[in-house]
Amino acid sequence: METAPILIDGRWREAKSESTFQATNPATGERLSTHYPVSEWADCEDALSSAVIAQKQLRELPSERIAAFLSAYAGRIESAAASIVAAASLETGLPATPRLRDVELPRTTNQLRQAAEAAREESWKQAMLDLPRNIRSFLAPIGPVLVFGPNNFPLAFNGISGGDFAAAIAAGNAVIAKAHPLHPETTRLLAEQAQMAAIETGLPTGTVQMLYAVSNDDGLRLVGDPRIGAVAFTGSRAAGLRLKRAADEAGKPMYLEMSSINPVIFLPGSLVGSEDRLARELADSCLAAAGQFCTSPNLILVWEGRSAEALLEAVAAIFHERTPQPLLSLAGLQQLEAGVASLIGAGAQLIAGGQRIEEPGYRYANTLLRATGKEFLAASDALQREVFGNATMVVTVADVSEFEAILALMEGNLTGSIYSDGFGADDEIYDRIEPLLRRKVGRLLNDKMPTGVAVSAAMQHGGPFPATSHPGFTSVGIPASMKRFAALECYDGVREGRLPAILRDAIANPRTWRSIDGAWVRG
């Protein structure tokens, strides 16, 4: 039996492991043949030592070199797109086209190139010079950074190629990527390109390393290890909170993106006469990738009455009619099943779906539930638990006070959407509920669904706990996402020749904004 190698200190080598795992094609349930190692601590130790050396060397490199790596890597991913997309599609059940080839892969390379550009420009470092006092500071690398990628975006959030990776590298950090065990071959292929791009551009050998899997205990130990400067995690709330405790205990910055039900609110005037159109818009958003997006709308709040019933009916019809996409794993299917059962147990009524589809692969019927505002208020904890997959609940609300009570009990979320009419009839309600919703979400939307997170400098893909661990940071959007992986370093009275280049009186890079004695200037 051959076992895939891991990427440590710049080269592919056999893992120190006693167990292996295989990936599965979730569209068929068929187990794929390659074995991947579950690394023992010895591998983690090697990765840590190498990352520390790389981190020291990275500090001495001009940012241009890091940018060159990110650009070269993006180009290489494009050249190897066919095999990467094929592997990702096989391991995730996501369609090769358009999803992986035409949407997610370009998003991935776009992120890497935006990160390269930000690294080249250097303004994100917020260099501050107080010349009369000779005090100077900037955002310096915090790393090495440990990245745990999620199951649902094998390319754009992959620990070795996604947004966290791009941000951490662009901020000048070495990265140890922990692959998601549902798509090891995809991760291996990406890591191959990363390694070659790193060699081509002469980065330190330990800049980019990758392990497929570690034990839970070793995961906690890695997070708490003093050699790791910061950790990024995207995944389930249970796993996230377990790792967060280890980070908190060690006093370590950890950025988590954990769970979100992304409330979508239809104010009364928005629905009348538009029930069918909005039902389609909603169903498209809920069912995309079988609902396995972080921003998938799981909770729909709507005024009770005729329009609400029409919306429910139209959504149910679409849910019935559309063929469910495969879920990412058997465990995901089981969790979805248990989640729907728990919503029903807490008082929700099943309108559509609610059972497995006994076909090859892991599929669950598109599932629609409903509850009243009163029912929601009576069991708000249970009824706002994220159920990851193609299940959505509509809550019919009696009046504005009930609405306010629901929003007051709502946990932190990544997004919240409000649909309202175009003629001002909903404005009074909007003004009452917007402040309540605003506090609970990172991104507030008007008249649109939350899925489809633009890679924009103005994006906030984050929000209050438990959606993430800190509402001041975002995991999508450059350069903001890079600031997560920086420490504020101050030089006080340090001799000119000993300062980092960006803090010296004169700067070579004409594009870098710096604050000098209180004024932002460049050149």
Place this chain on the structure above:
Amino acid sequence: METAPILIDGRWREAKSESTFQATNPATGERLSTHYPVSEWADCEDALSSAVIAQKQLRELPSERIAAFLSAYAGRIESAAASIVAAASLETGLPATPRLRDVELPRTTNQLRQAAEAAREESWKQAMLDLPRNIRSFLAPIGPVLVFGPNNFPLAFNGISGGDFAAAIAAGNAVIAKAHPLHPETTRLLAEQAQMAAIETGLPTGTVQMLYAVSNDDGLRLVGDPRIGAVAFTGSRAAGLRLKRAADEAGKPMYLEMSSINPVIFLPGSLVGSEDRLARELADSCLAAAGQFCTSPNLILVWEGRSAEALLEAVAAIFHERTPQPLLSLAGLQQLEAGVASLIGAGAQLIAGGQRIEEPGYRYANTLLRATGKEFLAASDALQREVFGNATMVVTVADVSEFEAILALMEGNLTGSIYSDGFGADDEIYDRIEPLLRRKVGRLLNDKMPTGVAVSAAMQHGGPFPATSHPGFTSVGIPASMKRFAALECYDGVREGRLPAILRDAIANPRTWRSIDGAWVRG
């Protein structure tokens, strides 16, 4: 018995409490007459409700109003300076002049005015506009904010007037200040001025509130309460870590400044012929305010040999000769005593001091200890514990490798200083140890002592754990310190009239820098 009132919802009122406490004059040990309440949870509950309402109203106010409050408050503190300084001197034993009147009070009003200016300018909000996609974001208030002030700066770090307060208010937050129980009257006098300034400038009534004391349990409950958006704490490591656990459990941003021994390193060439001058510089820094500064140098690293001995001898002489300032409290004296005993128990040798001074008040002899590098390495945990007060340890190091081993084991600190000769003889050692020290400190200094933290935009008064809880933030330096109290809020497709003023296409404030479609512009 009359008990001082607390400041809740804009007015002074009797506390709901069953116990009280009194302050003490640490210079005499005499108990001061006024009683201050230990609030029960009912007071916390009232403060929380009021803060939530204020926070909602603050969002609607133009930043100019918040700036007006901060300026008015600074002016009022100056007008009431005589009584504030007298109370602070009585409660802390710190000299009224120059320390309190001429240094700390001007620093406090200066911070408030700098915060006012940043609030007025609004660039700190980092407004980002992506016009083609209509996605916009900015740093919005995260509050209400709970501030725990420390014992050692009754004005400049006071929960109701210090750096955390100024930053939290300037960022648009309501503040609940928890006074330090060692200086309740000072805090009451400051809160009086804050209340009047808030009335004058028409801030919501719950913007500024103050409790003198709560039980430990209620402190933890306050930190974890979902109505609190963020917490700032400056104080001891034990208290900080206890509160941090409550914040971590609730997923709440908490900024702690806890402990730091502020290593000062003399490279060989820096000492030769300058032993006496540097001994004075060092002693001045160590003994200022009886060593009760966060940045007081507690660990001095020096090459073993003749110069080290000369330095030790000169420092010991000064330590003997100078009259010790009073410590802030009996508890502080006891902790200092225990701390010195524990350093001795871990292998340090006593060179000077090491006992209480049996005079009125809480005084401890200026204390100098020494250890070898080998001894330090054998007990590095115990020998790098912060001992708060006028005690300092010199470690004599045999060679560069021993030096590197010590720095590798060093915990996170606020500052680290390196003295080196002016002719390049120390440069090789500097280049070897600087990267190791840099990782462990927020502020790196050359040829100067760490005490005297300038209120500069380029300051980093922070550093890696356990000095603080996140190396990316600073508690001194405006506007950077304000970012701790902000959440990144995004508006996606939100109609123009519903956007916060700073995110609309046109902006009234001509001074605000915004990033529009990737370019920083203003006006």
